[in-house]
Amino acid sequence: MNKQPRTVHEVVDLTGITARTLHYYDQIGLFKPSIVTEAKYRLYTESDLCRLQEILFFREVGFSLKEIKQLLASPDYNRQEVLKKHICILEAQRDRINALIKLVEAEIRGGSTLSFEAFSNSKIARLQTQFREEMIERWGNTDSFREYEETFSTQARKLQNEQLDAFYSFAQELFERLALYEDCSPGCMEVQQIVKEWQQYISEHFYNCDKQMLINLGNLYVTDKRFSNFINRNGSGDLAAFLNEAISIFCNNPNAI
Structure with missing residues (x-):
């Protein structure tokens, strides 16, 4: 990874996240740049980008920004453990894509067997739910998260x-x-x-x-x-x-x- 601090424009190009979103993350205290120059330019270090990557991992699973902020602020938060859980979910997503590719390839070859198993997202959903429950149990405010789950x-x-x-x-x-x-x-x-x-x-x-x-x-x-x-x-x-x-x-x- 580039060791030089990155500007907002560079982070936008790198991640696809808009400058407005970066500003909002900064505003709510979720993702702040380590360096702010005298001219008020925001510069993001390698450590900053690692935190942003973690935020995006949690977003992929469906946590809200406030939940992510709460989890990352926990004194017992274990980054390595979280990343290992993410790998399980990503592997399930990969397996689903591979199964769909094989199904399409079979159709191209003239296969006539009907199969809908590859379209199922149930394993991924199950892993995401399990991940969410574990994160809440270990590092979240259980009452707050339960209220969140019970709403809408x-x-x-x-x-x-x-x-x-x-x-x-x-x-x-x-x-x-x-x-x-x-x-x-x-x-x-x-x-x-x-x-x-x-x-x-x-x-x-x-x-x-x-x-x-x-x-x-x-x-x-x-x-x-x-x-x-x-x-x-x-x-x-x-x-x-x-x-x-x-x-x-x-x-x-x-x-x-």
């Missing part, structure tokens, strides 16, 4: 495991992306686009989410603590209230669907 919609809890994983993954990614704009107007283009994506996702996977339904959901996000807690775990402030305001603006826009 009743409909989501009725889904099959793989569908539920996909839902939580999408929701968490969307809310974390929304949190990047907490210091902006809820009516800005980027925030309104995120609201539109959320509306479309709900309509495609649950029920027709028209303007009135979306407004009702927005109100629920601030009045029901289960929703508020889930959403706010992904931001630094009252992200649920911010989302509710953004939804109100979106639904009062005559051009919105």
